[in-house]
Amino acid sequence: MxxxxxxxxxxxxxxxxxxxxxxxxxxxxxxxxxxxxxxxxxxxxxxxxxxxxxxxxxxxxxxxxxxxxxxxxxxxxxxxxxxxxxxxxxxxxxxxxxxxxxxxxxxxxxxxxxxxxxxxxxxxxxxxxxxxxxxxxxxxxxxxxxxxxxxxxxxxxxxxxxxxxxxxxxxxxxxxxxxxxxxxxxxxxxxxxxxxxxxxxxxxxxxRLLDVELDVVVRFGATVMPLRDVVRMGVGTMVELNRTVDEPVEILVNGRPLARGEVVVVDGYYGVRITEIGSPADRAFSMI
The missing domain is CATH 3.40.1550.10 (CheC-like)
Incomplete structure (x- = not known):
């Protein structure tokens, strides 16, 4: 076996x-x-x-x-x-x-x-x-x-x-x-x-988990590029993502998708207003 x-x-x-x-x-x-x-x-x-x-x-x-x-x-x-x-x-x-x-x-x-x-x-x-x-x-x-x-x-x-x-x-x-x-x-x-x-x-x-610190990342989109294109990147290079400007962004916790939301500006800082999120139990389990 x-x-x-x-x-x-x-x-x-x-x-x-x-x-x-x-x-x-x-x-x-x-x-x-x-x-x-x-x-x-x-x-x-x-x-x-x-x-x-x-x-x-x-x-x-x-x-x-x-x-x-x-x-x-x-x-x-x-x-x-x-x-x-x-x-x-x-x-x-x-x-x-x-x-x-x-x-x-x-x-x-x-x-x-x-x-x-x-x-x-x-x-x-x-x-x-x-x-x-x-x-x-x-x-x-x-x-x-x-x-x-x-x-x-x-x-x-x-x-x-x-x-x-x-x-x-x-x-x-x-x-x-x-x-x-x-x-x-x-x-x-x-x-x-x-x-x-x-x-x-x-x-x-x-x-028991509420004091655990987690990394929160907002992902605007993703793409796949050949290594040759990555090597050629420089200042001013445009990278096209797989998400349109009106689509919600993803919120990742510890690298796992947790919610989705829309980008807002608060007092000159970027923020995200959550529009979709799972239940508390599902959220907790997804973060482990």
Whole structure:
């Protein structure tokens, strides 16, 4: 089995293909998963990524077994998890979210099978309600992560984003120890307080990042030029950009597009009035 970056890429490719094959049948309607980004983080970057990832507060964690260990964690927003749990018809087994867990297990199993003859499998998933305690996610994944972000569409239900974490040093041992101590494997989901819990968790997680300094760049446009033209540039050279004068400019944070806006002049200084921007959670995650 491939390791490192190559394994990460194969894992994501297999996960996407497995979802698009398995999910439509279990959901009884078309569903499409598309990979948006894939990045490796460690140390403080991993801590920041986990603080934001915990706002996707329904987690399904499973251990990887065989040639390569670690664990995978599939994260949904609470309202999307509830919709999936309703759509997937699964027999109750005493645990929380049997429908979504059945879906996660089927996708994990199909993704593992796509590695072919390699000795690799993914265990059945455990549901973790991060609205109750988001520190449970940090306890099981460690400080080295592969973070995959995906767009997910379920026809007639929602269009959203989901996350997949691969933690090469991750283990479910802390959760299993906690379950034995409490004799309660999965804390019940308080339906009445779920929405408030999600908002409170999101607020706490984002507040941890508010003092982090970030580079903000306004990009008027871009172009591609041969090296010969770059060498010939001099004073007075005109460079044509791929943006007309009436189009909004891009605002980039840490090199990632965050918003769009129009150029204004304030007291003799250039500024940008924001005209398009994503949700606070999406903004926070894009900056990591």
């Amino acid at each position: 491939e390791t490192g970056d190559r394994f990460s890429q194969i894992l994501i490719e297999n996960f996407v293909a497995a979802w698009n094959e398995v999910a439509p049948e279990l959901l009884d309607r078309p569903s499409k998963l598309i990979s948006l980004s894939l990045r490796e983080v460690a140390g403080e970057q991993a801590n920041s990524a986990l603080a934001v990832a915990a706002t996707w507060s329904a987690a399904f964690a499973a251990e990887c077994r065989g040639t390569l260990g670690g664990m995978v964690v599939l994260l949904f927003k609470t309202e999307d998890d509830a919709a999936l749990d309703r759509l997937v018809k699964a027999e109750g087994d005493g645990g929380m979210r049997p429908g979504t867990r059945a879906l996660a297990n089927a996708v994990f199993a199909a993704a593992a099978q796509k590695f072919g003859d390699q000795k690799f499998e993914i265990s059945n998933a455990r549901h973790l309600d991060l609205t109750a305690d988001e520190s449970r996610l940090r306890a099981i994944v460690g400080d080295q992560l592969l973070v995959g972000t995906f767009s997910l569409a379920v026809e007639g239900e929602f269009e959203t984003q989901v996350l997949l974490l691969y933690a090469p040093q991750g283990t479910l041992a802390p959760i299993e120890t906690e379950a034995k101590r409490r004799d309660d494997p999965v804390p019940p989901l308080d339906q009445k307080g779920a929405s408030a819990g999600v908002r409170a968790a999101a607020t706490r997680n984002i507040e």
